[in-house]
Amino acid sequence: MSFQVLDxxxxxxxxxxxxxxxxxxxxxxxxxxxxxxxxxxxGFFAHLDRVLRQEFGVGDVAIRVKSNYSAPADAxxxxxxxxxxxxxxGIGD
Amino acid sequence: MxxxxxxxxxxxxxxxxxxxxxxxxxDGLPIVPPTQQAVEACLEWAMxxxxxxxxxxxxxxxxxxxxxxxxxxxxxxxxxxxxxxVVTAFTAMLDEKFLLHGATASTGGCxxxxxxxxxxxxxxxxxxxxxxxxxxxxxxxxxxxALRLALINILDVRPGEIDRSTLGHPGKFTYCVAExxxxxxxxxxxxxxxMPPGVSAVTVMAAGAPRQIMNEWTTEPRExxxxxxxxxxxxxxxxxxxxxxYALIIPKQLREHLAGWSKTEIAALIHxxxxxxxxxWADVGKAAVVRDxxxxxxxxxxxxxxxxxxxxxxxxxxFGAVIPPWLGPKSQAVTMAIGAxxxxxxxxx
Numbered sequence: 447m448s449f450q451v452l453d454x455x456x457x458x459x460x461x462x463x464x465x466x467x468x469x470x471x472x473x474x475x476x477x478x479x480x481x482x483x484x485x486x487x488x489g490f491f492a493h494l495d496r497v498l499r500q501e502f503g504v505g506d507v508a509i510r511v512k513s514n515y516s517a518p519a520d521a522x523x524x525x526x527x528x529x530x531x532x533x534x535x536g537i538g539d
Numbered sequence: 540m541x542x543x544x545x546x547x548x549x550x551x552x553x554x555x556x557x558x559x560x561x562x563x564x565x566d567g568l569p570i571v572p573p574t575q576q577a578v579e580a581c582l583e584w585a586m587x588x589x590x591x592x593x594x595x596x597x598x599x600x601x602x603x604x605x606x607x608x609x610x611x612x613x614x615x616x617x618x619x620x621x622x623x624x625v626v627t628a629f630t631a632m633l634d635e636k637f638l639l640h641g642a643t644a645s646t647g648g649c650x651x652x653x654x655x656x657x658x659x660x661x662x663x664x665x666x667x668x669x670x671x672x673x674x675x676x677x678x679x680x681x682x683x684x685a686l687r688l689a690l691i692n693i694l695d696v697r698p699g700e701i702d703r704s705t706l707g708h709p710g711k712f713t714y715c716v717a718e719x720x721x722x723x724x725x726x727x728x729x730x731x732x733x734m735p736p737g738v739s740a741v742t743v744m745a746a747g748a749p750r751q752i753m754n755e756w757t758t759e760p761r762e763x764x765x766x767x768x769x770x771x772x773x774x775x776x777x778x779x780x781x782x783x784x785y786a787l788i789i790p791k792q793l794r795e796h797l798a799g800w801s802k803t804e805i806a807a808l809i810h811x812x813x814x815x816x817x818x819x820w821a822d823v824g825k826a827a828v829v830r831d832x833x834x835x836x837x838x839x840x841x842x843x844x845x846x847x848x849x850x851x852x853x854x855x856x857x858f859g860a861v862i863p864p865w866l867g868p869k870s871q872a873v874t875m876a877i878g879a880x881x882x883x884x885x886x887x888x
Contacts, residue, residue: 453545454692516641
C-alpha cells in the first residue's frame with residue numbers, strides 16, 4: 447500500500463538578515479558586545495574587551511548585558527546598535 | 540479543503556517511517572502517516588481552516604498554522620477529538636509569558652508540562668489515576684507527543700539546532716496529565732487559576748523532570764506537606780535558587796489525609812516552608828556564588844498562587860511529585876480554555 451503524506455515542517459523560511467559591510471580596520475572604532483549575562487561571560491568578555499583595545503586599537507568597547515538571558519536583547523540595547531561600528535554577540539554559559 | 544503542505548510519496552508504511560526519520564521529522568519513535576484525509580479530519584473536528592493562524596513565535600517570527608499543527612498531531616497518534624486540546628495547548632505556549640523560544644532552546648532542558656481539566660478529560664478517556672505521570676492513557680500520551688513533534692517540525696526545536704538542552708528529560712517525549720477531578724476534594728487546577736466551573740482547559744508549564752517523594756508514615760497534613768516542601772528546598776539547593784511555578788502532584792492516599800485543607804491553604808503553607816538561605820549553596824558545592832548574600836532568603840514561590848496543585852495518581856501509595864520550573868520566573872505557566880474564550884468581549888450589536 448503506497449502513501450501520500452504531508453510535510454510537517456514550516457516550509458515558509460524566515461528571510462535572513464543581511465550582514466553589514468565588514469569594517470576594513472577596527473582602529474579607533476566602537477565595538478558593542480551583547481552579553482547574555484551568564485556567569486561565564488564575565489571573564490570572557492572582559493578579556494575580549496582588553497584584546498580589542500590593546501591588539502586591534504579599538505577606540506571604545508560598549509558591553510551591554512541582557513536583562514533575561516533566555517529572551518532577545520532589550521529594546522534599549524537594540525536601539526544602541528546603530529551607534530556601533532561592529533558588534534559581538536552569541537550564546538554562552 | 541485546500542492544504543498547502545508539500546506531498547511526499549512513500550511505497551509502504553516502512554518507507555513512511557524512513558522518510559520521516561531520515562529528515563529529522565520525528566522524536567525517534569514511529570509515527571502515524573499524516574495523510575491528507577487524516578489531517579483534514581482533525582481540522583474539521585476543530586472547525587479550523589488550514590490557514591488559521593494559531594500564533595507566531597516572536598523571536599524567530601515563525602508562524603504556526605492549524606494545518607501544520609494538525610499534521611504533527613496526526614503523526615503523534617492523535618485522533619480528531621484530541622486536536623482541539625493540542626491547538627489550545629500550543630496557543631497557550633505562544634503566550635508571551637511562557638517565553639517559548641527560551642524554554643525550548645535553553646541548556647536547562649525543560650519540557651512542556653500539560654495539565655488537562657474539565658469535561659473533555661472524560662470525553663477523551665484521559666486518566667489521572669494509575670501511572671498518572673507515565674503511560675496512563677492514550678489521550679495524554681498523544682497530546683503531549685503532538686506538542687513535542689510540532690516544536691521539532693514547525694519551530695526547528697531539534698537537539699543541536701534550536702534545542703540546546705544539555706540533558707533534557709523523558710518528559711520531552713510527552714508530559715501531560717489529567718487531573719483526577721472526580722476523586723478530589725479540591726477545586727480543579729483550572730478553576731483555581733480563574734476558569735469557570737464546567738469549562739475544559741489546559742495549563743502549560745515549562746518544567747523540569749518530576750522529583751518523586753514518598754511519605755506513608757503519617758496522616759498529619761503538615762508532615763505530609765513538609766515532605767513536599769523539603770523536596771522543593773532540595774531543588775532550590777541543587778538546581779536553581781530562582782522562584783517560579785512549581786507543580787505538586789498529590790495522589791489519592793495523601794489527598795485523603797489533606798481533605799480538610801483547600802488548595803489555597805496548602806499553597807500558603809508550602810510558600811512559607813519552601814525557602815532557603817543562600818548560604819546553603821555552600822553545603823552543596825556552590826560556595827563560589829554565595830558571596831556576601833548568605834543570609835538572603837530565597838523562596839521557591841514568589842507567592843502562593845504560583846503553586847500548581849494537581850490531584851492525580853493511582854488509588855494506593857503515598858507517592859507524590861514535585862515538578863520544578865525550568866528557570867524561575869522567566870517562563871510563567873499559562874491556563875487557557877478549550878473551545879471557549881473566557882475573557883473575550885461579547886459581540887457588539
